[in-house]
Amino acid sequence: MARRRSKRRTHVTAPNPNQAKGPINTGNASIRDPKSMVIRIGAGEVGSSVSQLAVDVRRVMEPGTASRLKERRANRLKDYLVMCGPLGVTHLLLFSRSESGNVNLRVALAPRGPTLHFRVEKYSLAKDVQRSQRRPKGAGKEFITPPLLVMNNFSSPAADAQSKVPKHLESLTTTVFQSLFAPINPQTTPLKSIRRVLLLNREQSKEEDGSFILNFRHYAITTKAAGISKPLKRLSAAEKLLSSKKSKKGGLPNLGKLQDIADFMIGGEDGSGYMTDGTSGSEAETDAEVEILESAPRKVLSAKARAAARGADEADGDHTEGAAENDNVERRAVKLVELGPRMRLRLLKVEEGVCAGKVMWHEYIHKSKEELKAMEKRWEQKRQEKAARQKEQKANVERKKKEKKNNGKRRAGAPAIRRARTRWMWTTLMKTTTTTSLTARASRAMRRRK
Template sequence: MPKRKKKRTHVVEDEERGNGATSLASTAQAAPRSMVVRHGGGEVEPQLNDLVSDVRLLMSPATALKLKERKGAKIRDYADMGPALGVTHLLAFSMNEGGNVNCKVARLPGGPTLTFKVKRFSLMKQVRAIQRRPIDTSSGIFQSAPVVVTNNFGGAEAAAHIKLMRITFQNMFPAVDVGTVRLSEIRRVVLFNLLKDEEEDVEVRHYAVRANPTGVNRTIKRVVQAKIPNLSKVDDIADYVVGNGGGLGGAMSDSEGEDEASQVILPQKFVGKGNAKSQKSALKLVELGPRIRLKLAKVEKGLVGGDVMYHAFVQKTPEEVKEQRAKISEKEAIKKRRRAEQEENVARKVRAKEEKKEAKQKRRELREKEMMESLRAGGGGLQNQNTSESEGGSGSEIESGGEDA
């Protein structure tokens, strides 16, 4: 009988800390983790589910691609569960009755929360459908985090909500260390472009990085890239290389002569045939999707609640802001008082239960003591009675014996 092989995952002991538990929350400090969910009840359009799946691919690999949302779950439920799993950012998509799609980006565990209105979007399958040579998504491009590029967000002179958007977008992805990063891991780019208009929309684009070797003609490049050449119109391989037959001239590649600024000398080996170290290659961005147009609607100080730091559609006076803060403080005080009352009620019930248990134990001990005393008293009387009966019996026998004599 073959020996059973263990397949379960065991906790690796941490020798430095001296314990055997490894927390996901501690590992989340090195790189951010995200959770992309769809919340809200009722039926939604199938495109929203596809959008959530595409955003999960965009945020990969530090996100759950096959996360199953619980029916009726709220954002607060995911927010409470996230920190235990090491999640630092929560992206929640919802659709209202009018068909408008909203997206909340929350920083766990304490906020802030940015609410965006999704004005329009295009899915991955729609972007790939209009491309002549779409990128191969099965080549492992989603196994490494993308590079984040923020454009037109300004510097120190930008508005507070613009700075907050830029910082939030940058912190959603791990930072790139130029000194230690491997070139083969830079496979994707996520662009957040702020459109300088009255709406202040943010356009999100997702690209894949493609590199093609340059400096050689098209025929040699095909051989280097392990593509089988068509030799039906030539008599010798030399004719194919030189281009003397079949109209195959030693033409340059499509990307080689168009933009020389995109041609770089690779410091390390990159993915693809012919992209070796110190080789001159032309870089090209191929869009993956999705395309999303966002409009910042509201910024909340807390986690899906608290003070409203920015609102794009509602402008309040200082008196209204003061009144709103007073209502929030009163609500928090009521919640704190109710929590204290609930804790006191729980403690009172626990005390009553313990007192009842102690009283029951005392009654049991008292009954046992009375029973033992009664047994002792009953046993002594029975012994005296037996003794007297035995003495009386002996006298009768003597008397009867005298009469016979």
């Protein structure tokens, strides 16, 4: 019978990121970048508004989050924690609703904590924010890259270890939120990759009441050329439109009624009157202006071409290297357009572990030194009991492994034992039986066969 043909694929397969040794190109995200899951605890009980709020927060956390996560009523927090390790999830954002109707948000670091408990006092969905805008920002390429995190007033100069909001709590909260996104290097990060801003602003209370309140805002960054009149902007946009493959209908200015391009620059498409800043000639620039160095690709010249260009520069005498660099600098106006959602978060408590640990700080419950010592004693006893259980479980696993190994050796030696026993029985039979008895037994066997 011919041997069955086995397929041998000749094309290159995708690299396994867990086994690759060299650097891996994963697009905009890296394997070591923080990853998060936004989860609704009690998916059928939180309501439609909180469910939509969770979807909006997932949009904020993109691309390093599970955007299409589907929760089930049977799923518990333990189920998600088990999957955090294989999936590389570092943060959990848990939305829930209490029996009294309060919406809560827990921010936890997986798998060992700590956990920050917030109460969502007020919130607005992304669709509500966009309805209130005259020109809402559409969904484009903003969500391909993570947002730029901006935190304000997280640390107060007057805070210390004895304050109602201690200094170490402010540092811990800052560290937790900073770890939500990968750090950036201002010298090497291209400006075009920063398309969104996540603003976390802490409200400074006038009275030292021990409250820690954060305002959550999400913006898109838009830039446009500054100091350019509207007709010139339209001409620049038309030039870009002509060089692209998109539809040119409605994007080009109508110059058919004008005699000269100067009429369009001064009076617009109608050519009637002069445009000033007070009219519709140029928009008022109230945004922040920055200078951006354009990273245009440079053409590689040969030695002869470089020598010719150098000779032309020396002949002109006015063109210098600094002037060439200044030609690539462009002034642009930066504007923020809110995307939503909005949230007002009040920090209630901080605890160790993931939603099950010792309470490190609480806004309303304050304990004396004796109560703190008793709590520390209880938690130390729990740690010892847990360590004893882990030690016992480890010993049981080792014992079962040894028993399994010994049982395997016994099974492997069973055929040899049976063969040795058969040889011993046959040898004993031959020694104790005479030739006459063997002949009689053989004859009886022959009769039985007949």
